[in-house]
Amino acid sequence: MNADERHRAVLELVDTKGSITVRELAEELGVAAVTARVDVRELARRGLLNRVHGGATRVDVRTSPTTGERPARTTTYTLGMVVPHASYYYPKVVSGAGSSADELGARIVLGVSQNDVAEERVQVARLLESGVDGLVIATRLDPQKSPETEAWLRTIPVPVVLAERRAGWQSGTVEHVATDHEQGAYDAVQHLAALGHRHIGLMHFDTITAPRLVTGYDAALAALEFAPQVPRELRDESPLELEKTAESIQHEVRAGTLDALIVHHDVAALPLVSRLRQLGVDIPGDLAIVAYDDELAALSDPPLTAVAPPRTEVGATAVNLLVQRLTDPSRPPHHLLLRPHLRIRNSCGATRT
Incomplete structure (x- = not known):
């Protein structure tokens, strides 16, 4: 049939x-x-x-006795949403999605994958079984680098919009809305350079976001004709790793080979700043710091200048795209990048002379 x-x-x-x-x-x-x-x-x-x-x-086909017109039919969409976790970064994405759904008369059903691919598939299957009309997903793996994830997305029988992920070349009609992290890193380097810093480092965890930060960071150094730098990768959040990293940074600062640092993300930036100060490194006098994510940066001492991804807007835009797709399946798929905002605080210092 x-x-x-x-x-x-x-x-x-x-x-x-x-x-x-x-x-x-x-x-x-x-x-x-x-x-x-x-x-x-x-x-x-x-x-x-x-x-x-x-x-x-x-459908009730009876017409109005006064106007002769058929009553308008109201469609209420139920949208599934799956995010990796609900404790850091994604609460604002979910909040934005929920607000947009309320405005559009839709309903959000949330699933949390706990950063586990198998659980992600279970959550999506559960939502499909419950009858959702479409899905907003932040996949555990990057579809642009995981052919298996890309192939799985193509099998989902309802419209899909990726949030803070980007569709790959073979993702079919999957749409996406994500932060332009390359631009965020680029803007951070340019800001530090404008303040007179010339030895600008990048430190990051091994995340889906990290390669995009490195791309923007390298592009900014090249545009400024600064010497290329090797980004520093943090293996974990342990006190031992933090201690070793802080001591290494202290030596570079004292040697004059590092005067500014972009740190992704806030979970590392705040304890790092605290440890550096204990080691006698003045922030921002000796070392300027820009945090990336701006979840906790404003609470640091000193408050940290930070790149703030538009998390709420990402969630809201994802729901808008999904409802548009459900309303008009023939419209071209959209792939959107939203520019993050650089929030200036006290951790970068004044222009150097």
Whole structure:
């Protein structure tokens, strides 16, 4: 049975029974529940039936006795959202998504993958089984570097928008909205250079974001014709790793080979600043610091200048894109990058003479 035949069968069943559940449709048609949900969503989009939670009802074709017009049909979308964790960075993304969904009359159902690929797939499968119309996903792995993740995204039978991830060359109709982290790193280097700093380092954890920061950092150094620097990678958040890193930075500062540092992310920046001060390194007198993420940077002593990704806007834009796709499946897929904001505080110092 092809799609057109299934659609006719669905409409006949709904017309006969008045209302029907997705499970009943799947049994009657001999198809998977996911397929039945997709058919219901498409027919509801065309105005041929009403989509309700867990099923569909017959459209009331009666016209208004006063105007002769058919009452307007309201579609309420249920959107699934899966993020890696709910403790750092992503709460603002989720908040933005929720606010946008409220404005659009949609509903968000959240899943948290705990940074685990297998759990991510479980959460998505659960949301699909519950009947969501579309998905906003921040995948555990970068689709541009993980062919397996890219292939999996193509199999999802509802529209998908990636949040803080970017679709790969073979991601099909998957859309994305993400922070332009390359631009964020570039802006941070340019800011430090404008203050007179010439030996600017980059320190980061091994994250999906890190390679993009390195790209923007390298581009800024090249544009300024500064000597290339090798970014410093933090292996973990342990006190021993922090101690070794702080001591190494202290030696570079004293040797005159480092006068500014971009630190990704705040979890490393705050304790690093504290330890450097204990070692006698003045912030910003000896070393200027720019944090990346701006989750906690304002609470540091001194408050840290920071690159702030537009997390709330990323979440809101992702939901907007998803609802647009559901409303008009024929529109071109969108791939959007949002520029982060550099928040100036006390950790970079004045122009050097």
